[in-house]
Amino acid sequence: MPQRPQVRSTRPKVIFTHNKMSATSPSSSVSSSKAPSNPTTRTPSTPSEVFNDILSSAQPPPTYSQQTWNPSNPYFPHYYSQNMSTTATSPPEPLIPPTPALFTTPPILHDTLQTPSSKDQISTAEICMKHLSNPSDPFPILSRREHIAFLEGGILGVQNGKLHQAMVALDASRPWIIYWCLQGLASLGVDVGKYRERVISSLRPLQNESGGFGGGNGQVSHVTASYAAVLALAAVGRGDDEDGEEGEALGIVDRRTMFHWLHEIKDWESGGFRVCVGGEEDVRGVYCALVILALLGLPTSGNLVKGTKEYLGRCQTYEGGFGATPNGNEAHGGYAFCTLAGLCILGEPAVVLRKHLDLDRLVSWLSARQHAPEGGLSGRTNKLVDGCYATWVGGCWALVEAGINGPQDENEEALGEKKVGGLRDKPGKGADHYHSNYILLGLTSAQNYFYYTSSPIPLSSPGGAGMGAGGY
Structure with a gap:
């Protein structure tokens, strides 16, 4: 058998010099069998050495002595003593640590293949570094008033009670728009009960006689649309009259037909649920079916959830995350949240998560979702950061902690803002109701500690076990 010819690679070599990385190509270097004459040049031999050199090569952020310190900055009281003198000539000691250099300097390793995604990533990183490297204002204050106005527009309309004409593209997502805006407003401290009549009148026509809600008028029932509708009705709660249908917003839901429809979309062979009759299963x-069952207090008798725990457990991939189905799909942050939340609805987190999942691999995968220097979270391996994953990935941690810690006794996203109100996927993108809601939810989860409290009330009752939250 002829020997394979040896081919010398022309790929540039990456070396570290004085804790700085530089690339040299074979054509520009002199071949020699002797050791390098420069004793400060070395090639790291282990992954840990490479990682340590990358961290040490990152330049620390500027110190306050290198910047113009402005003690009258209205944001300063959030990070410094309230007794700080405005006539001081030198900055006081900060009450929070400075931003790590990893988030204020460009990434050391760059992909030489230029694509729209890589260019978008570089652009986003540059915008984030500009803000994170500013010691006088590292955490911009949330523009609450503008965000409230933006989200209210999604419920009340922006002109003559109607949404912008561009929203026609989201005609099949009417319950979602209502839910996104309500939950975002609630996260900002707004009493969403005042939108109750508007929400009921908007959602009532979307309910089908056969059970469930469609995404728009006259559209087939869909489990995600039904999930959003039920959450929206639960959010606006009760009115002044506590009796009858007009008392509780959830009273407009026909529980009998909803229950029958959920049995229709159940996949009895796999244990999962389809999104609609004859639709895909994932x-x-x-997750949406289980939330509907829990909030409406519907029974789970008749084997409705038989095999569902096992179905969710089979969705974990080799990476540690979760795909849409058990068929080897790519791990995704949204599916990870749906899987974890679904299992926690079905049983005690400390029991079901340990039994059906590999928690060690899951923690590893979740930890890898944060990017530097952006600081945001991505939904998949080798994908860009997106503000909504503050909820889909960030929200997983409270569920994981519930599985690890068990029951307990009761006791960043500002860079996504737009000045006109609303939050967005990433800097440079447009604001929308979806990202506004999930970024605000992610911000809430990052600022509070969530813990699990057990409850004797089963899933088939209106109440049940839940997550409690206490601020740090």
Whole structure:
């Protein structure tokens, strides 16, 4: 058998010099069998040495002595003593640590293949570094008033009670728009009960006689639309009259037909749920169906959730995250949240998560979702950061902690803002109701500690076990 010819690679070599990385190509270097004459040049031999050199090569952020310190900055009281003198000539000691250099300097390793995604990533990183490197204002204050106005526009309309004409593209997402805006407003401290009549009148026509809600008028029932509708009705709660249908917003839901429809979309063979009659089956369908069952207090008798725990457990991939189905799909942050939340609805987190999941691999995968220097979270391996994953990935940690810690006794996203109100996928993108809601939810989860409290009330009752939250 002829020997394979040896081919010398022309790929540039990456070396570290004085803790700085530089690339040299074979054509520009002199070949020699002797050791390098420069004793400060070395090639790291282990992954840990490479990682340590990358961290040490990052330049620390500027110190306050290198910047113009402005003690009258209205944001300063959030990070310094309230007794700080405005006539001081030198900055006081900060009450919070400075931003790590990893988030204020460009990434050391760059992909030489230029694509729209890589260019978008570089652009986003540059915008984030500009803000994170500013010691006088590292955490911009949330523009609450503008965000409230933006989200209210999604419920009340922006002109003559109607949404912008561009929203026609989201005609099949009417319950979602209502839910996104309500939950975002609630996260900002707004009493969403005042939108109650508007929400009921908007959602009532979307309910089908056969059970469930469609995404728009006259559209087939869909489990994600039904999930959003039920959450929206639960959010606006009760009115002044506590009796009858007009008392509780959830009273407009026909529980009998909803229950029958959920049996229709159940996949009895796999244990999962389809998103609609004859539609695809995935973890979204399972999670949304379980939330509807829990909030409406519907029974789970008749084997409705038989095999569902096992179905969710089979969705974990080799990476540690979760795909849409058990068929080897790519791990995704949204599916990870749906799987974890679904299992926690079905049983005690400390029991079901340990039994059906590999928590060690899951923690590893979740930890890898944060990017530097952006600081945001991505939904998949080798994908860009997106503000909504503050909820889909960030929200997983409270569920994981519930699984690890068990029951307990009761006791960043500002860079996504737009000045006109609303939050967005990433800097440079447009604001929308979806990202506004999930970024605000992620910000809430980052600022509070969530813990699990057990409850004797089963899933088939209106109440049940839940997550409690206490601020740090």
